Amino acid sequence: MTIRSDRDHGQHYRPRMSCLKKLEAIVVQMQDPSTGVKGSEQKLNVTTIPHAIAGQDIVAWISKHMNMDNDEAQAFGTMLAAFGYIYPLQDHKKLVLRPDGSLYRFQTPYFWPVQKSKAEDTDYAIYLAKRNIRKKGVLDAHEQEEYNKLHNWMNHKWDFIVMQAKEQYQAGKTRQKADRVVFDCQERAYWIVQRPPPQTHSAMDVLDRHIDPNTEEKKPYDYYRRIIIYTQQAVMRSRVKSTVSLGALVKYMATFMNHDPFLVPCLPSNPWLTDDDSYWELNMADVEVPTKMRVERWSFSFYELLNDPRGRSDFKIFLKKEFSGENLAFWEAAEELKWGTGASMSEKAEHIFKTFLAPGAPRWINIDGRTMGITVKGLEHPHRYVLDGAQTHIFMLMKKDTFYRYLKSPVYKEIQKKAISPVPHSFSDTQLQQNTRNRRLSISPIITWQKEQEEKAKAEAAAGPIDIKKLMASKLDRK
Amino acid sequence: MNRWRQSVVEIQTRKRQVNESERAHVALSKVTACYQQMATSLGSNIDGSFLREELEETRIVAHKICSGLHRRLLTLLTEMEQGQEDKEQVERLWVIFLSSLENFQQDLKKVRALQEIFPLTQRKDRQALVNTGYAGGTSEVAARAAMVQTPWLSIEETERPDMKTHIKEIDVMLEEMLQRVNVPLWSIEPMQEVDGVQEEDESLEDIMEVEVVSQNNISGCCQHYNCKVGCLLCLLS
Numbered sequence: 001m002t003i004r005s006d007r008d009h010g011q012h013y014r015p016r017m018s019c020l021k022k023l024e025a026i027v028v029q030m031q032d033p034s035t036g037v038k039g040s041e042q043k044l045n046v047t048t049i050p051h052a053i054a055g056q057d058i059v060a061w062i063s064k065h066m067n068m069d070n071d072e073a074q075a076f077g078t079m080l081a082a083f084g085y086i087y088p089l090q091d092h093k094k095l096v097l098r099p100d101g102s103l104y105r106f107q108t109p110y111f112w113p114v115q116k117s118k119a120e121d122t123d124y125a126i127y128l129a130k131r132n133i134r135k136k137g138v139l140d141a142h143e144q145e146e147y148n149k150l151h152n153w154m155n156h157k158w159d160f161i162v163m164q165a166k167e168q169y170q171a172g173k174t175r176q177k178a179d180r181v182v183f184d185c186q187e188r189a190y191w192i193v194q195r196p197p198p199q200t201h202s203a204m205d206v207l208d209r210h211i212d213p214n215t216e217e218k219k220p221y222d223y224y225r226r227i228i229i230y231t232q233q234a235v236m237r238s239r240v241k242s243t244v245s246l247g248a249l250v251k252y253m254a255t256f257m258n259h260d261p262f263l264v265p266c267l268p269s270n271p272w273l274t275d276d277d278s279y280w281e282l283n284m285a286d287v288e289v290p291t292k293m294r295v296e297r298w299s300f301s302f303y304e305l306l307n308d309p310r311g312r313s314d315f316k317i318f319l320k321k322e323f324s325g326e327n328l329a330f331w332e333a334a335e336e337l338k339w340g341t342g343a344s345m346s347e348k349a350e351h352i353f354k355t356f357l358a359p360g361a362p363r364w365i366n367i368d369g370r371t372m373g374i375t376v377k378g379l380e381h382p383h384r385y386v387l388d389g390a391q392t393h394i395f396m397l398m399k400k401d402t403f404y405r406y407l408k409s410p411v412y413k414e415i416q417k418k419a420i421s422p423v424p425h426s427f428s429d430t431q432l433q434q435n436t437r438n439r440r441l442s443i444s445p446i447i448t449w450q451k452e453q454e455e456k457a458k459a460e461a462a463a464g465p466i467d468i469k470k471l472m473a474s475k476l477d478r479k
Numbered sequence: 480m481n482r483w484r485q486s487v488v489e490i491q492t493r494k495r496q497v498n499e500s501e502r503a504h505v506a507l508s509k510v511t512a513c514y515q516q517m518a519t520s521l522g523s524n525i526d527g528s529f530l531r532e533e534l535e536e537t538r539i540v541a542h543k544i545c546s547g548l549h550r551r552l553l554t555l556l557t558e559m560e561q562g563q564e565d566k567e568q569v570e571r572l573w574v575i576f577l578s579s580l581e582n583f584q585q586d587l588k589k590v591r592a593l594q595e596i597f598p599l600t601q602r603k604d605r606q607a608l609v610n611t612g613y614a615g616g617t618s619e620v621a622a623r624a625a626m627v628q629t630p631w632l633s634i635e636e637t638e639r640p641d642m643k644t645h646i647k648e649i650d651v652m653l654e655e656m657l658q659r660v661n662v663p664l665w666s667i668e669p670m671q672e673v674d675g676v677q678e679e680d681e682s683l684e685d686i687m688e689v690e691v692v693s694q695n696n697i698s699g700c701c702q703h704y705n706c707k708v709g710c711l712l713c714l715l716s
Binding site: 183 | 509516597606607610611664666668
């Protein structure tokens with residue numbers, strides 16, 4: 001009738017409540033007539049009631065029995081009160097243990113916070129109805145609210161609730177006056193613990209765990225589906241034999257070994273060690289004469305050549321001589337599109353299209369029809385990576401063809417000859433100290449950037465109109 | 480129209496049964512209330528074999544009433560045809576019975592748990608009993624429960640089950656009842672009103688408060704009863 005779900009939202013899954021069993025044991029120990037807490041009598045107007053214990057006695061007993069100091073004992077005692085094992089006789093709403101003469105009494109085991117059964121709403125309704133029957137208007141505001149709520153929810157049970165409340169009231173009246181008072185106190189204390197007044201901190205307010213943390217949770221279907229998809233994709237990935245990949249790694253290491261500043265000391269000297277920054281000065285982006293190591297590095301791969309700004313400009317010179325600068329220009333423009341701001345994207349895309357891709361464009365690049373088709377279509381709605389396909393194609397073209405010609409070209413050979421090989425420094429200690437003192441800031445990157453922009457603008461201005469002429473000239477030449 | 484087909488005897492039996500059920504409900508409420516009152520003393524300083532015996536007796540009485548009521552209500556409901564006048568009444572009784580059974584079963588479970596925690600088999604177990612402040616016994620309550628008579632005149636033979644079986648039996652009974660008879664629970668209208676006070680009884684606050692006054696030596700500003708309460712309530716809050 002009352003819906004009891006399989007998931008017991010009660011304390012079955014609150015392992016924190018295992019402290020209750022221990023508390024019960026302690027309370028039982030407190031009862032011992034010889035070693036337990038000494039009780040006194042509570043004098044009321046109508047009668048006297050035994051077994052009232054003072055707060056300070058409780059604290060003293062706890063600290064002696066459990067070997068704690070007074071603060072801890074008081075905190076422990078407050079927990080006892082908060083869980084409802086003892087209740088205060090004065091100020092019944094505050095479930096705190098006061099270490100003074102204020103009186104407390106033990107709660108009867110029927111009203112102990114038991115693990116297995118929750119305080120049911122029906123019982124609460126009966127309790128409130130009982131108080132209402134006894135004297136109208138004695139309910140607190142929040143109790144009255146709860147009462148009305150329960151009346152609403154349990155309307156169909158209300159006959160039963162009222163009947164039971166009346167009968168319980170009558171049954172209680174048959175007892176002696178003192179016992180009646182005790183029972184009423186107990187019941188009231190119980191319900192303050194189980195249904196705390198609003199804005200009070202209640203010890204029973206633990207997180208309602210909806211599942212047992214000890215049982216294995218049944219994994220949902222989606223969980224397994226994701227695992228399957230992941231494994232399928234992992235299986236489908238292209239694999240490389242470890243001999244091949246290790247061989248590539250070894251080759252890389254052999255090639256670059258001499259260029260690694262950790263393995264081979266860099267020339268002239270490592271600025272971090274000697275505080276002499278000639279190494280950086282010699283290797284700046286716009287330096288006239290590069291170092292030998294740098295030039296050697298350009299020959300390792302096309303990627304290295306392009307990445308090094310000095311190398312790239314050298315390559316550009318070579319391409320100018322060859323009249324095939326449009327590939328590199330396109331590649332650079334595509335890079336700019338990729339790394340540029342979002343606002344300028346559509347503008348750049350248009351410019352690129354007009355300059356490189358449109359049929360009859362001034363710097364028309366030669367890519368295959370399929371890639372051209374896809375790229376042009378993508379440019380209708382440009383995004384960062386719309387030129388990726390074309391860019392890769394161009395890169396491969398340059399790498400497979402132009403790069404090797406460059407390496408064999410007189411441009412490269414000349415620069416190889418011109419490259420300097422700085423003499424390694426050998427500083428004495430005093431010189432090192434002086435170097436430390438001579439440290440200066442390098443050029444601000446803002447200035448470097450401005451210089452770069454100026455050069456770019458110059459290059460564009462130079463490159464623009466001449467290219468058409470060159471193109472026509474080259475076409476005539478080839479014919 | 481069906482009414483004319485039924486014989487007069489049938490109608491009279493039915494009426495008698497309904498009345499018996501009503502009285503049985505009152506009796507059951509009495510017994511369960513007494514049972515609960517006695518159960519609150521379990522584990523306290525007045526606990527003893529006497530109390531446990533009284534609890535057993537009360538439980539047996541409750542069981543008798545329950546089984547009789549169960550049988551009668553079941554026959555009433557299954558024999559009910561459409562448009563009977565006492566349909567509402569019988570359904571109401573049915574719902575009340577369900578609620579009382581559930582409530583009683585809860586008390587039974589609690590009592591069983593408490594009896595396990597506080598077994599009184601050895602002398603030293605008496606030391607474990609909690610000093611709750613009870614002085615007298617619950618014999619008056621037990622007497623009240625014992626005075627309850629089953630309202631049916633026929634003596635029916637019933638078994639006396641022990642605690643565990645009883646609890647299980649109620650479970651089975653509840654499930655069976657919910658399955659066999661289709662009564663929409665929410666359609667029941669309560670008929671009883673919460674009466675006002677039957678007698679002017681002191682509330683707990685009044686009884687308790689006197690003590691605080693004597694301790695703090697605060698005399699009431701005036702002799703008026705309500706005023707005393709008012710002073711003290713503001714002391715407490």
